[in-house]
Amino acid sequence: MVSLFGRTGLVTLAATATVLLLFLAGGTFALRILEDAREQRTAVNTSYAIMEDLLELRSDIHEMMAARDQVLLGTPEPYRRTMAAARARVMGEMAALEAAAQGDAWQQSLLPQLRHGVMAMLTRLEQTLRFAGRGDAVDLLLLLREASAERMRLLRLADQMIARERSNLEASNRAYTARVRQARSIIPVTFGAAVLFALAALWGMHRYRHSNAERYAALEESKRATEAANAALAENRSRLQSILDHARDPILLLNERDQVQLANAAAAEQFRMPLTDVIGQSVRAFIPDFGQPQREVEAHRADGAIFPAELSIGRYEQDGERGCVCVLRDVTERHRLDAMKNEFVSTVSHELRTPLTSIRAALGLVTGGAAGALPQPAGELLGIAHKNAERLVLLVNDILDIEKMEAGRLEFRRERISARQLLEQAVEANRAYAGQFGLRLEIEGDPAADAEVYADAPRIQQVLANLLSNAAKFSPPGGVVEVGLTVDAGSAIFRVRDHGPGIPEAFRSQIFQRFAQADSSDVRQKGGTGLGLAISRAIVEHHAGQIGFEDAAGGGTCFFFSLPRLVERPPTQPVASSQARRVLIVEDDADVARLLQMMLSQHGWEGQVAHDAAAAFAELGRQHFDALTLDLMLPDEDGLSLLRRLRQRPDGRGLPVVVVSAIADQRRRALNGDAMGVVDWLDKPIDQGRLREALHHALRASAEDGPATILHVEDDDDICHVVSAVMGDEARMQPARSLAEARAALAGGTRFALVIVDLGLPDGSGFDLLPDIQALRPSPPVLIFSASDADARMTRHAAATLVKSRTENRLLHDTIRHLIEAAPPASQPKEAVL
Template identity: 45%
Template sequence: MTHPDQSALLSNVLDAATEVSIIATDPHGVITVFNRGAELLLGYSAEQLVSKHTPALFHLASEIAVRGLKLSQEYGFPIEGFRVFVQNAELHGREQRQWTYVCADGRQVQVSLIITVMRSLEGNITGYLGMAHDITKEIQAYKVVKEFKNMLDQVHDGIFMFRPDTLGFTYANLGATIQLGYNSEELLQMSPLDIKPEFTEAGFRERLRPLLDGEKTLVIFETVHRCKNGDIISVEVSIQLVSEQGQEPLFVNVVRDITERKAAERVMHENAQYTQAILDNIIDGIITIDSRGTVQSINLAGENIFGYTADEIVGRNVNMLMPEPHHSKHDCYLQNYHATGIPRIIGSGREVEGLHKDGTIFPIDLAVSQSIHQGQPLFIGVVRDITERKRVDLMKTEFVSTVSHELRTPLTSISGALGLIVGGALGELPEQAKVMLDIAFKNSKRLALLINDLLDMEKLAAGKMQLDLQLQLLMPLVEQTLEAVRFYGDQYQVRFKLIERADDVQVRVDSGRLQQVLTNFLSNAAKFSPSGAQVEVAVRLQKDVVQVEVIDHGPGISDEFRSRIFQKFSQADSSDTRQKGGTGLGLAISKELIERMNGLIGFDSEEGRGACFHFQLPVWRKQKITQQLPDTSMSGKPRLLVVEDDPNIASLLSIILNRAGYQVDVAANGETALNCLAHNEYVAMTLDLMLPDQSGVSLIRRIRSQAATETLPIIIVSAYTEDGKLTLNGDFNAIAWIDKPIQEEQLITTLSRFVPIQSANKPKILHVEDDIDLQHVVATIGRDVADFDVANNLAEARSKLARERYNLVVLDIGLPDGSGWELLADLKRLNTKPPVMVLSGSEMTEEQQDHVQAALLKTRIPNQDLLDTLKRLLPGNA
């Protein structure tokens, strides 16, 4: 084969080796072959270098010079340039050394370069072959290992190095000696197998195999180590294979003592098992869901209640456990909660319906709470199947109702007949017979009272009792009751005395039921008072409520009975009390009745010194609609309706709104408010939730059901805004909430969001600003010189400018939907262009300031300067 043929063949073969840089030169050092591997390593193409350059192009001149000097000293004659690379190779056939390659992009890489001499068949040198491997990473790893060794003794973990072939330790740090109790010399005579009782040599080598094969760079596992004193410790082992330059690779083994951690894990596992055992044995179902409604867990009771296994439920939407309409609406409930922060059932319990796997719908008690898990909300639902309880309650209710009604008819006949006989309708009775009949008559009346109490309790529990609430004077009801029960006091030689009055006080009550409550108080007081004692009744007016008190001088209420006194069938246990009789239902019924009349019930007592039972009712003061200003069309002022039953608060609201430029009508109850809305046009209304004739929430629903008022802005001014929000649950728009006591600025600012004040004698300013707090501040500062309208963004501003005429525009530059500068073009197109004042948080250039009449920085403008600027720019103040 000729020399050219040999070179071509060599070039083709070498180009196939892309992992190795192969470069061939002629005897003078000019590159003849530059394979694909060399191109990839150095970034040059073969066309750039072949027949044009020597390898000196991509070598460091300093390295060549240093190597040449050393060779010159070794051989005794100058060796430089290309001869530096081939001198030893010619004498020994090949040479392997570490060199630095300089790539085309300037990057330097470390290579292991093998130089081989190529000769002809006659033995003449035909050129040289250089094969290079990139060892940059190996060099870096070597440096890292070297530095790493210097730090090993500072680490508390045990660190070992051992050989892949014999597994013998070559290094152990201080942490290893402390951990195992051996000294360094002892450990260097051992292998990992000597301290790992769980492993055989074959098993341990299998652990190391992925590292040797290059499948993994790190192996981590847990095992146990045997210490010198025989103790067994739990450890976490991390092993890496590290290769040092020019040396065989070593395994680096980091061992962490996890004995305490494993003990803690065992405790946690035992606690988890204990907790799970508790959860699985609780009769209530416990279900957790995430913020999207996806079930995260369910206990055994939950599985039994709904008929699903945990695998069938976990990961699915919890609405699968709900019948319609809650099944379809549940995601909306969650979205509404996330959007408004207003919970519907979180933190409270309620009775709802569940859907069993077999399709059965059944009643459940549901209590939902919220927790945070890993930074995300987690909702915990506790579910109890109350099917059996509802069945028993129904049976009990039906039994009580049936028995009570069945007893009432014959008892009426018995009591009536006994009353006639005892009253002498059949003539004079023998003394002994009269005594026995008198006992029977009294007990028939007691039985009638028991039946009536049972029926009342059943009606209240079932929500079937209808109260006829009417406005009436309180004192006549109290006096009538005192007169009616006077005979009862006579039985116990007890006098009733009215010691304090509150005349002309009106309350909205069911007169019969209120007298029933007062009768219960008076009869109890008589029964528990000593013979010859006096029971006092006091009616006290306390601002907006009236309190009725019944005070006795009996034994008082024992401490252990206080918490149960208003519960059904509750009676003190002493024999002295038992002999007084009674059903134990009177106070429970009284509590329900008073609360349904919007009142409060309670007692005060000192054992051994008597008791005072009392109830409070709201005082009702009759109001009329007051049309305090002329009609809107005449005054030019927006007309507001104030719905408030307290005359003092209604007067306060009227004064505030009048000063703000509104015309005000007042309605003291819901029906009057509806009448006003039907006959007048209002721009907005304020509403108290506690009205004498209906709830404010029901009034809102009626207002929203009418086409004329379905978008009327409603400002809720109440002490019960949270309850109202919960009930409405965001169902209606154009509703704002203000808590009592009323803050004037908050009320005016809230109203201005819906209704701009349009006083006839004030100029109008459009404030384009997305910061609501700043809107309020500016409007407050300038309210005496102008009426303010606000726009939260460019779109709102353009819409208002198209409809309204303004005397001044106060403009912010940074708006949610663009730059405030864009609005200047819209202002130029107006027939009457208002002046513009920029009120922004950023500095403006002189050129920008030339386009507006004033420019102020938000952070540097005193209130007076802002007011002066507004006055200067408004018409009539220039």
């Protein structure tokens, strides 16, 4: 306002407004005085009316008293009429008084007394007239006195009311006089002030009129400056739009309501709609999940197409306004390349692991003496080949592990195990490798230090192997690598200390990164992929542990990692051979569990009850059992999940299991034989005879004489020969090189104790063979032995899974042996599902 009118204009406006306000106030005051005068006149008229009625009342009272006296003196008739007329006037005057005094509370309080006095006086007059002719002078005299007393009281009361009205009139006159004097003093002052402000307004208008030219000149200058600023802003906006339009990724500028304020040409092209239509739209029209804590989202185009995009958001606040800048990058091509990479890795996995498995296993058998004694030169050469085959296997496994780690598919099968056992096994497994460098592996520290951890033993062995191999590579020949285990309140800490040159300072921050290797010749010549420590960190962190390193006292480096320790459990009591066979009853219903104990005790079994999965595994860790009964509905874990975990334990792979549950038959039909290793499925209520028969089958050895027959579905002849050599005379191997051959073998009537399946076959996936295997009664257990890692869907249908190039000959032999021994005999009832 100041910039528009100037200070003079404001003064003029203020003065004019003040004059108007003064005139308005004066008019209001005059109206108030007129209203007071009207109210004053009304009050005066009311007071005069009341006084007039009171005076007339006094007069009529005197007239009645005079007429009474005339009647008593002997002239009754005319004066009786006079009294009647006066009486009527008195009653009318009382009514007029009551009407006039309605607005006066004080007068209203006296009127009842006045009316009462008038009525009392009239009554006495009537009584006086009645006694006048009887000659009873005494009574008449008393009545006259009482009438006179009533008249005096009435007159005094009337005089009091008249005095009150006179006082009111005087007060009203004084107030009115004061208001008039006030008006006489205010009106001149108001008029003078109005004149002064009118003069000020005229002066201001005069000043405003003379300052118009200067003001308009300033406005013109301001207009020119604004136009120049707008031109610069438009140029900057055009430059910004040009920069944005040259960006290859869609860029969106959003306001605080997430509406698009600015967008580039790439956004219009990506969303396939005109740029003008993009502006003003809600960003959720293009990115429905906008605002969610995720980096990759699904973006929608105008034609309904959806594409994956990487979203980057930068928020800002400027001049009180909030908003954000969104950069969107189409990652469709990246996903395509990832899919190609995964396909390539899968191909490499199969094409490398399969021949490596053959080479490694064959060399292991030959160097182990399976083919007889070898000449010393040939033995040395084969030993070199076996050693380098092991190195190549480790290299391939590291590359495939890092790929699975990036994809989040690194699988773990954890169990309760001794930390010291893990350490000692790792030391024994790597002594030969350390011996190649002229080193010794020694376990230092307290030999009694131990704790149980919940870990995937092969993966922890892999971590220890990586740390031990690194220590062996970088330690001086003839030295020692010290390995130790310490236990505190919450963790078991593994340590591997070398006496090498230490880790360069510049390399410490990236030592756990992928493909990280110190860039010096004495390190590069040691070999390795640079993936071992990155994989080790991923494994340890998956176990909720930590890994690190520190400089060792006296030189060298000490690597360490920790695993959370488990609660101690009492030591396992040895079971005497003379004791009864033991069965673990996994049942949450106490009455049913007790019933099972009683049934089993009648047939020579000793039952131990576990009411949930946690208690079951605790009992399995404390003592040995010959069989297990399982309820599928447990409070802490599904029964089938417990069964799968059981089959992953070394002591649970061959443990016979009898399902006893209210939903046994329902789950058996739904699974269609997927739960491998179940001797029988018993519904509640329990058939005692069938329970006895099931346990009898669980302990019965295979009815067939001679070695078991195994169907090996594998298209690589070398792998078939190696597996056959690993098993030796313990099994008869029947090969099938395709799905068609395998189906023909399964339909031929031969009872197979085990089916070993490779997933990658020439005419399809080995997974497609599982329905044919499950259709057999009884269906044999399935061992997946493939170059590719089996996913959860596949492992659910298999009794065990092994990965080529990761599986030592001994582990392959033991797994096959466990699965054969766990298979029930052919005489098992048709309802049994293995």
